[in-house]
Amino acid sequence: MNNTDIVKQSLKKRYFKERLFKTMGMLSIVTAILFLLLLLTDIFTKAWPAFIQTRVELTVDLNEADLGIDAQSDEQAIMSADFRKPIRAALLNTFPEVTKRKQKRELYSLTSMGAEFQLRDMVIENPQLIGTQQTIQFMADDDVDAVIKGTIDRLLPESDRRVKNDKLGWIETLEASGQITTGFNWHFFAAGDSREPEMAGIKGAILGSLYTLLVTLALSFPVAVAAAIYLEEFAPKNRFIDFIEININNLAAVPSIVFGLLGLAVFINFFSMPRSAPIVGGIVLSLMTLPTIIIASRSAIKAVPPSLREAALGLGASKMQSVFHHVLPAALPGILTGTIIGMAQALGETAPLLMIGMVAFIVDIPQSVTDPSTVLPIQVFLWADSPERGFLEKTSAAIMVLLFFLIAMNAIAIYLRKKFEKKW
Amino acid sequence: MNEAVLNGLNEPTMKVQSNRETEDSLNIEYTDTVGQPLCDDPKISTRNVDVFYADNQAIHDVSLDIGAHQVIALIGPSGCGKSTYLRTLNRMNDTIDICRVKGQILLDGHDIYQKKQDPVLLRARVGMVFQKPNPFPKSIYDNVAYGPRIHGLTRNKAELDDLVEDSLIKAGLFQEVKDRLHAPGTGLSGGQQQRLCIARTIAVQPEVILMDEPASALDPIATAKIEELINELKENFTIVIVTHSMQQAARVSQRTAYFHMGRLIEVGETDQIFTNPSHELTEKYITGRFG
Numbered sequence A: 001m002n003n004t005d006i007v008k009q010s011l012k013k014r015y016f017k018e019r020l021f022k023t024m025g026m027l028s029i030v031t032a033i034l035f036l037l038l039l040l041t042d043i044f045t046k047a048w049p050a051f052i053q054t055r056v057e058l059t060v061d062l063n064e065a066d067l068g069i070d071a072q073s074d075e076q077a078i079m080s081a082d083f084r085k086p087i088r089a090a091l092l093n094t095f096p097e098v099t100k101r102k103q104k105r106e107l108y109s110l111t112s113m114g115a116e117f118q119l120r121d122m123v124i125e126n127p128q129l130i131g132t133q134q135t136i137q138f139m140a141d142d143d144v145d146a147v148i149k150g151t152i153d154r155l156l157p158e159s160d161r162r163v164k165n166d167k168l169g170w171i172e173t174l175e176a177s178g179q180i181t182t183g184f185n186w187h188f189f190a191a192g193d194s195r196e197p198e199m200a201g202i203k204g205a206i207l208g209s210l211y212t213l214l215v216t217l218a219l220s221f222p223v224a225v226a227a228a229i230y231l232e233e234f235a236p237k238n239r240f241i242d243f244i245e246i247n248i249n250n251l252a253a254v255p256s257i258v259f260g261l262l263g264l265a266v267f268i269n270f271f272s273m274p275r276s277a278p279i280v281g282g283i284v285l286s287l288m289t290l291p292t293i294i295i296a297s298r299s300a301i302k303a304v305p306p307s308l309r310e311a312a313l314g315l316g317a318s319k320m321q322s323v324f325h326h327v328l329p330a331a332l333p334g335i336l337t338g339t340i341i342g343m344a345q346a347l348g349e350t351a352p353l354l355m356i357g358m359v360a361f362i363v364d365i366p367q368s369v370t371d372p373s374t375v376l377p378i379q380v381f382l383w384a385d386s387p388e389r390g391f392l393e394k395t396s397a398a399i400m401v402l403l404f405f406l407i408a409m410n411a412i413a414i415y416l417r418k419k420f421e422k423k424w
Numbered sequence B: 001m002n003e004a005v006l007n008g009l010n011e012p013t014m015k016v017q018s019n020r021e022t023e024d025s026l027n028i029e030y031t032d033t034v035g036q037p038l039c040d041d042p043k044i045s046t047r048n049v050d051v052f053y054a055d056n057q058a059i060h061d062v063s064l065d066i067g068a069h070q071v072i073a074l075i076g077p078s079g080c081g082k083s084t085y086l087r088t089l090n091r092m093n094d095t096i097d098i099c100r101v102k103g104q105i106l107l108d109g110h111d112i113y114q115k116k117q118d119p120v121l122l123r124a125r126v127g128m129v130f131q132k133p134n135p136f137p138k139s140i141y142d143n144v145a146y147g148p149r150i151h152g153l154t155r156n157k158a159e160l161d162d163l164v165e166d167s168l169i170k171a172g173l174f175q176e177v178k179d180r181l182h183a184p185g186t187g188l189s190g191g192q193q194q195r196l197c198i199a200r201t202i203a204v205q206p207e208v209i210l211m212d213e214p215a216s217a218l219d220p221i222a223t224a225k226i227e228e229l230i231n232e233l234k235e236n237f238t239i240v241i242v243t244h245s246m247q248q249a250a251r252v253s254q255r256t257a258y259f260h261m262g263r264l265i266e267v268g269e270t271d272q273i274f275t276n277p278s279h280e281l282t283e284k285y286i287t288g289r290f291g
């Protein structure tokens, strides 16, 4: 047997192994994609109803006598007027057969509690409406919403059904007369949290996350980049610096809840900073993101070819100039990617923020970094914890919003990377 | 005299006739540098220079003068310390933490390692071109303009434009790039990149230019252009060039210094070194028996 034959024999085996490896690689990728798809379809199918709002169209009579205000009234007066009355009157008008008190209460619950605020806001915006009749699409109650979307099965026997026969009858009447409409749920993106599922919105959490991330970015980016530059380019090589390096790596491995405890003890209890505020959340998260950005920035700086530094130094640039004119721009894509990864981590972080009170139920939309607020992942947690059915879809919708922001951030990271990447 | 030296040294190396002569040559007693390491009109003079990387001594007791407005070539097998010695001349070694330099290095009679010498200022006077072309990832114009800008050599845009153009002309690159001064410097060919690096260096108007194997990464045509350029530049600059190509040393330099294992073995007129070397190690190297 000559060499060629020996090689030929072993070739077969080698190719087999290669094929085996390729197949296994492919299989793992397919599995990963399948799980991802499963997760996304599950979230998406559960979330879509949250983006659709059910409305009840009613013609309300905004007469001065009922409201106790007129077109000349100031905002203060309009705010305190009772806008429930015209809505209730409109409902009774539509269903004149309802007379018993208990039944009336049922009838009134066809529209959401938010309907009166909706009407109030319209009137504040345009006081000329007072004294006229208006046909308005009011936000429906979550039960109506559930019937329309099919999450409450109309065919169930009455005893097993949340919506009783009376109410179901009214809903079907309204449906038949075209007074029930659906449309994109802008309200979900324009409102804060609420106890009523149909009134609950994500804007408060989005802004809370935004403020928190802004604080995190403003604190951690400059500090981390400065630390990385110092450690890579200027620090002497000695035990003390080694010690610092080890501790930065340790910091990256500390469970995030520990940072929350630290935030509670130091910033809230000792420095008396406001509870539940993005400013404290941002500080706590920046402690967590710092090591991530430092480590990413250091490896980006390390990857800059030494020839670039030598070129600058050889021309008589100072160390500082060589770093800021050449090393930093070359390392920027890596630094930015690391920063965005750190920010994405911070966006999804829940545990430390629970510790500093960002888990509170907050209806008002935060106006600044010191206002109490919550963040997206905690909103998910809060809604997932609520018993009402309507919050189920809100939970998935909030997850979708969170995922959207994460994907957007990653897209920005890729874009920045492409934009600043230069070959040398 | 040559004969005598060779005869005296022949004996120990005759023992082994193998291709492992580098190790073999350790048997040769090191004496002082032979030839003429010193000259009358030195731009740089180095005396008893030792360089250490931590505990490892890379340069042993080198004394050498570098004459003004001429090209001196440093040759020798790889790892013999040519780059290390070259980098002591503009204190590029300062950037390596573990590197220590002992001895005296004078530029125009002033010690460049004294405390009050600023290495940044020194590097503006002693420029450097590296082995691998390393243009900045910026435009051709910005590459050349960088040095003048950081040193504030020009007062306005027009002056800077002139200086950039002038430097590119001197580096023999202007004709090739005049239409794309704002294209990235990294988009040029290897040889053009190296000439860009030379242009960038001369834009700072240094007195001395150090070149560490400037053509070793280039093809023969690009190499020929660089050599031609070095010949022109010596009118205005003092040039120290490290090369592993003896033909190149012969073509561009007036003096040649031969290094071996951190020691300066022989220095002389280039013609003499290549036709009639005094030291046995030099002879072995230039006849291609190791390196």
Ligand SMILES: Nc1ncnc2c1ncn2[C@@H]1O[C@H](COP(=O)(O)OP(=O)(O)O)[C@@H](O)[C@H]1O
Pocket: B053, B058, B076, B077, B078, B079, B080, B081, B082, B083, B084, B085, B096
């Ligand atoms: N940065 C460094 N750190 C440690 N040792 C070095 C460093 N640079 C060079 N050396 C050592 O110094 C010696 C001379 O190297 P070098 O000057 O680069 O030689 P050449 O340029 O002649 O090939 C070699 O033994 C090399 O290992």
Ligand SMILES: [Mg+2]
Pocket: B082, B083, B084, B212
């Ligand atoms: Mg070298």
